[in-house]
Amino acid sequence: MSVKLGGYDFYQSIGCPKYAMAPMVEQSELAFRLLCKRYNTQLTYTPMFFSQSFVDDENNRKKYWQSTPDEGPLLVQFCGNDPQVLVQAGKLCLEMPHAKESVVGIDLNLGCPQRFAQKARIGAFLMEEQNLIREIVSTLHRELPVPITCKIRIFKDIQHTIAYAQMIRDAGCQLLAVHGRTREQRGTVQGLADWDAIKIVREHIKDIPVFANGNIRTLKDADDCIEHTGCEGVLSACGLLDTPALFSGVNHDNTKLALEYLELCAAHEPPEHSFMTGHVFKMLKDKVKPYNDLKVLLNTARTRQLMKDVVVELGFREEKEKMYK
Ligand SMILES: Cc1cc2nc3c(=O)[nH]c(=O)nc-3n(C[C@H](O)[C@H](O)[C@H](O)COP(=O)(O)O)c2cc1C
Incomplete structure (x- = not known):
């Protein structure tokens, strides 16, 4: 015992x-x-x-x-x-x-x-x-x-x-x-x-x-x-x-973390879709600010895949911004 x-x-x-x-x-x-x-x-x-x-x-x-x-x-x-x-x-x-x-x-x-x-x-x-x-x-x-x-x-x-x-x-x-x-x-x-x-x-x-x-x-x-x-x-x-x-204690990129989270959701689907929306939105709220279209898409994405597409697109835009700078 x-x-x-x-x-x-x-x-x-x-x-x-x-x-x-x-x-x-x-x-x-x-x-x-x-x-x-x-x-x-x-x-x-x-x-x-x-x-x-x-x-x-x-x-x-x-x-x-x-x-x-x-x-x-x-x-x-x-x-x-x-x-x-x-x-x-x-x-x-x-x-x-x-x-x-x-x-x-x-x-x-x-x-x-x-x-x-x-x-x-x-x-x-x-x-x-x-x-x-x-x-x-x-x-x-x-x-x-x-x-x-x-x-x-x-x-x-x-x-x-x-x-x-x-x-x-x-x-x-x-x-x-x-x-x-x-x-x-x-x-x-x-x-x-x-x-x-x-x-x-x-x-x-x-x-x-x-x-x-x-x-x-x-x-x-x-x-x-x-x-x-x-x-x-x-x-x-x-x-x-x-x-x-x-x-x-390390400044990890939240875009990557959001993608990692969505991968974990694929294996362990949250009980409700809104949990996922809540997390991804909170992780990325500052990053999507300049991109109103992505903000709207993120809020309305009804599947994990759609959400992932938005986060991947955000990553591309961030890379582009970096290159211009
Ligand atoms: C989205 C959210 C949900 C919460 N749900 C619970 C809960 O289920 N049980 C609980 O004891 N506290 C809950 N809390 C309170 C937190 O556990 C914590 O006590 C509070 O947010 C203060 O910590 P913080 O300053 O780090 O946010 C919740 C807080 C948030 C933001």
């Missing part, structure tokens, strides 16, 4: 990653995870799955679940507010194709600030229901065969944040990701993440690995954040969407 590792033993067993891709609905799908892993992303999360739909709807589960035997270490993120449903979702996901090889833990989303999350009483809208969070984390810790990890947001009041993080750790969380923004910092009022708050949480949580999240746009940001906060590593979301090779 394999032993369930916790805290730093768990962290060591997955190779002590420093550079992680944050969970992203519709954007941290397999093809994008594999692309970023080629460029030094060392730990990835799936997009958030709704635990109730994951349990109830087999078609939904099959459609959105993606993994390969060698993509690990992967954390599977769920949201929900019913401990037993979350346990069932966790158990089911461990039976999905290649989960045994790739999944190293189940993550609980405690950070989603969107309106639908408020309606559903999930994500960051559980922050006032700490007894329930304690019950969820301790139940998952007790009943799942893999470690449980959590991703939280901060409160305005640092003492409140410290007590919250300690409660989650005491309930059985084995790796804590701290997004240094409050629940109110979202959309157009997102503002900067508070690395000082993350540093203080880290100082009060010494016995499990802590990851910092927010404002990571370059490898230097990542290393500065690790140094400033004392965390084991960082999670990046928007930074990786713009620059998938961010953690390599």
Whole structure:
């Protein structure tokens, strides 16, 4: 029988990653995870799955679940507010194709600030229901065969944040990701993440690995954040969407990366075409600016091949520009 590792033993067993891709609905799908892993992303999360739909709807589960035997270490993120449903979702996901090889833990989303999350009483809208969070984390810790990890947001009041993080750790969380923004910092009022708050949480949580999240746009940001906060590593979301090779520290050409991503999509088709459009557009948004026709074509391309044609054309035009210069 394999032993369930916790805290730093768990962290060591997955190779002590420093550079992680944050969970992203519709954007941290397999093809994008594999692309970023080629460029030094060392730990990835799936997009958030709704635990109730994951349990109830087999078609939904099959459609959105993606993994390969060698993509690990992967954390599977769920949201929900019913401990037993979350346990069932966790158990089911461990039976999905290649989960045994790739999944190293189940993550609980405690950070989603969107309106639908408020309606559903999930994500960051559980922050006032700490007894329930304690019950969820301790139940998952007790009943799942893999470690449980959590991703939280901060409160305005640092003492409140410290007590919250300690409660989650005491309930059985084995790796804590701290997004240094409050629940109110979202959309157009997102503002900067508070690395000082993350540093203080880290100082009060010494016995499990802590990851910092927010404002990571370059490898230097990542290393500065690790140094400033004392965390084991960082999670990046928007930074990786713009620059998938961010953690390599090398300025790779996004046109080539977009083509590489589309090749990965050929082998591992994203569950929805719009995921692909989102990625290619974000990678190339600055590059297509001067070419309105390509911008329109990229937005309207309904197949992967059409998208590839546009990216190849962009590459030709860039080469031409270079030659003229
Ligand atoms: C497109 C997108 C989707 C996201 N989906 C999730 C999600 O499924 N679960 C989650 O915990 N956070 C989600 N987030 C939040 C990110 O994981 C991260 O906490 C946030 O973007 C801050 O990191 P950043 O400053 O590197 O972007 C999402 C963010 C983006 C941009």
